[in-house]
Every structure is written in structure tokens, then in C-alpha cells.
Amino acid sequence: LTDMYRSRNASHPTIIDRVDPVIWSDHGHCPMITAEDEKFYEKNGFLFLKNVFSDGEIAKLRREAGLVENSDPTDEEVISEPGNDEVRSVFRVHDKSDVFSKLISDDRLVAIAEHFLDDDVYIHQSRVNFKPAFKGKEFFWHSDFETWHTEDGMPRMRALSMSITLTDNSAHNGPLMLIPGSHKKFISCVGETPDQNYKNSLKIQEIGTPDQKNLSEMVDKNGIVAPVGPAGSVLIFECNTLHGSGNNITPYPRSNLFFVYNAMSNRLVAPFGGTKPRPNFLATRKDIVPVRSGRQKIQAAE
Template identity: 50%
Template sequence: MTLQMDLPASTSDDYPTRKNTEPALLYRKDPTVWGSGEGPFSSEEIEGYARRGYTQVASLVSDEEVKTYYAELERLGSDPALRGDERVIIEPSSEEVRSVFEVHKLSDVFAELVNDPRLVERARQILGSDVYVHQSRVNYKPGFGGGSFYWHSDFETWHAEDGMPRMRACSFSIALTDNYTHNGALMIMPGSHETFVSCTGETPENYYRSSLKSQNVGTPDEASLTYLADQHGIDVLTGSAGDVTVFDSNCMHGSGGNITPYPRSNVFIVFNSVENACAKPFSAPAPRPEFLSARDFTPVGR
């Protein structure tokens, strides 16, 4: 049985964005770790996550599993039946597949992964409740042309366009290829999760259709990015295939393009607390489609 409901009205807005003509830096009003601390993460890992906004787990996924997931990633990216599907995002400059969304509904392999206790129990430990999948996707960053992802806070979009009330979600990035400093590895400003960048601009109708390829509205301004980088620095998250990076919904992060011969691909799963289910958007005319912002709040891993 799945749990779906009509969207309630948004609660009071502690993180206003896309409403003013000037950007602003706002203090975070939510904890980073909502749980008691008990779970598969060690106390050191949880403390590091709370301080930096992210943690990495080496070799959480086996080599055989990586092969299985990578084969499934390639199958989805090359499936001609999916080429016209709205869930498949194409690089505007190369016609290469950039991302495939809602992969846990397109693939039995990834449906099993989003229910994997190695992921779900860690998400529960951080978020302090049962969790559901807010979004899933596979990201392709092939050699010789994989595009960049500009600096952003996921929560800014999820709050503005999806109606996510609180910073009570976390993302799991499962590396399916080795991540080097030179092939478009994830970059995070450690500690930036404590500051919310309120962005300028008004969200156009059906903005997701263009923003998934190149985002303009909801993009942090250069002065705010410079301040956060000066305050916190930038970590480049390298690692091996099978490593998992877990990061807070409000971390300022991005990645450069990939002009090396070495691809950088990953599976990306967003877990949100069932107590933080999305309501009506705070700064958009209508919610994004369900493949970007799930409206099925059924707990996973149960």
C-alpha cells in the first residue's frame, strides 16, 4: 500500500527565496542530525557529518554490485524507448544523456537499491524517522564532454519548487566509477549547510524543463559563493567506485565538466523524512512533476 495525499498549504516560510530583489544569507534553523545517533554510522562519522555537512563511506558497495549498477546505468542511457521520455535529460551541447530520473521506478535493480538497509538505516539515523525517496537518478559524466553542475543548494530548489518545509533530507551518491580531481568530482563547501542562500528571481511556469539542463533562477550569487568559499573552503571528494558520499540537503556543492578520457558516473538517491513531506511550493506557481519530487511518501526499507 502506498501513501499519497493532496498537497497541504505551505507552513510559515523560514527560508524565503526567489521573493526579493537582493540575495541574502540566512542562518539555518534546523538541526543537521535529527536522530539519536544510534545506527550504522559511528559517532565519529555522525559528528563529522554534523560539522561538515557530509561524510564518505569507503567500499560500501561491492565490486560486483558496482558492475551490476553500471550495466543498468548504461542500459537506461542507451534505451531508445526512453529517449523521448521526460525523465531523460540530454546535454544541450552534445546530445549525450546527462541524467535519468526516477530510476527506482524504471529499474528493478535500482528499486532494490533504494530499499537497501545499508542506505536506508543510515538515512534514518541522520533524519530521525522513517524515510521515503524524494528523488532518484543516475548521473552520466562521460569522458571528453561530460557537462558541469553549477554551485547550488538542493534544498533551495526543493523548498522553492517542491514545497519541502524543513532541511530534513539527505542525498546518497554511490560512485560507479573512480572519482578523480580531474574528471568532474563532486565539490562541497564544508560547513556551508549552516547558511541558507536566499536567491533572487521569480520561478517561471514549468521552469524544470530548462533548469535541468542549465539553471538560471535559484542560482546563488557570486558574492554569496565567494563569502562561503572564503569561510569554509572547498573539498574535492575523490574516491573509488563503490564509495558512497552522504550530504545534507543544504550543502553548497557543484562539479566541473569532464574533458578527461575517464567517465564519472553515479547513482543519486534523496531520502526525505516522512515527517517532512512536501507541501505546496514556497516560490513556484506549481510543484514539479513527480519524477523530480515524489508525492508518494511511503517509507522505504520496511
């Protein structure tokens, strides 16, 4: 398999043009969203949909998030904040909760994923990022795909994240920030991947982050957008869209549930960076099942 997006192998950062489509489907638009939404996603690499889930649904999802937050803190799937004991992230949540397990096949999510990726899809990764009140720390700018390709062996840009806001995301509590249009360029990063890099990178990512020069140029050109809205919104973002978030000193946690959908045809191979594969909770490699086995795709609008 040719490596279309080499990273962490050179002494200088470079920019590689994206060779993959953003929206893989070429038959009409997905009826769950508008044609304008789809154009926006193609151009910007993200789409923010407000009020997708009702207050009642969100109350239920928050209860589940509370349960997984209080799982065994010695579990390696439970990540604490750098410098304190607050829970930063819990991974593999769709296996830990029946509610989340059902949610991955909710049409408000999966129908859009199937359409954008034009394939059956499976869960590459699931997690809750809690960004706790007063103490939640930042996530530095990164392309998820850079890590998934280099450390996990995801061949192509045919995956996306769906983030469901479990609490209000305001301008003040460390909302996710994105660089619109950044998904169309791949920044090949500098720096060798240390052994078991994930044990640090889930707290503070230092490897596989874009260099300051290229980052500055992209932001100068395209700006930064931080979609904010009430709990129950959904942010869809393409696997190569650069994003990050600041810390949270407010009294309000900024907790979001993430499901990463990958195309069945884009399953993982050996990591392109040559390192040992990361554990299954970070990058599903074993026992892969499509979210919908029967491919009950919604009829696409023509």
C-alpha cells in the same frame, strides 16, 4: 505552514540561519558509521565512505545504469547535455530498475538516512548523473533544498542525498565539490522562477543559484572539498550543502547514482515559491511509501 526559508522573492540575496537540526536523532550514533563520522557530517554537511559496495555489486549497478541510459531519449525523464546529445541524467531510476528498487532499502544506505532524519523515509527523487567522458558538462553551485523548498514545497531541512559512485571519481573527471559548513546557512536567492523552469534547469541551472558575493565569502571561509575515490563509494550530503561540479574532458565518465531520502514527516506541500508543482519524477508527491514500512530500525548504539 510558515516559510522558514524564503527565496526568490527579494531584490537582494540574504543569508538566513538554519533553524533545523542537521542530525535529527538524539539517541546515540548509527551503528553503520562511527561517532566521528557523525560529528564530521554534522559539522561539514557531508560524509564520504569509501568501498561501501563490492566490485561485483558495482558491476551490476553499472549494467543497470547502462540500461536506463539507453531508455527512450524523447522521455522527459531523460536529460541530454547542453549542446550535445550525450545523456546527462536519467530520473526516477528506482522505478525503472528492480536492482535500483531493491538498493534503496539496503541498510548501508537507508539505516543511515533513517538515523540522520530520525524518521521513516521515502525516496523524494532518484537519478543517475552520467557526466560522460569528453563531453560531460558542469553543474553550477546550488543547494538542493533551495529548489526543493521553493519549487517543490519541501517544508524543512530534513532530507539528504546518497550518491553511489558507479565509476572512479578522480580529481580530473569533474568530481562533486562541496563547500563544508555551507549547510548551516541558507542563501536566499534572487530571481523569479520561470514557468516550467525545470526544463532548462536540469541542463544548466540559472535560477536558485547563490550570488557570487555570498558564494565567494563562504568559500573564502570554508574552502572547497572534492571527495575522490573508487567506484563503490558513497557520498552522503545534507539537502542544504552547497555543491557543484566541473565538466569532464577526460576519457573516463564520472557516473553517480543518487537517491534522495526525505523524512515522512517532511512530505511536500504546495511550492513555497508559488509556482505549479514540478512533475512527480523530480519530486515525489503521489503514492508515497516509506522505504521500510515496518520501520525495522537497527538498534541504535548508546
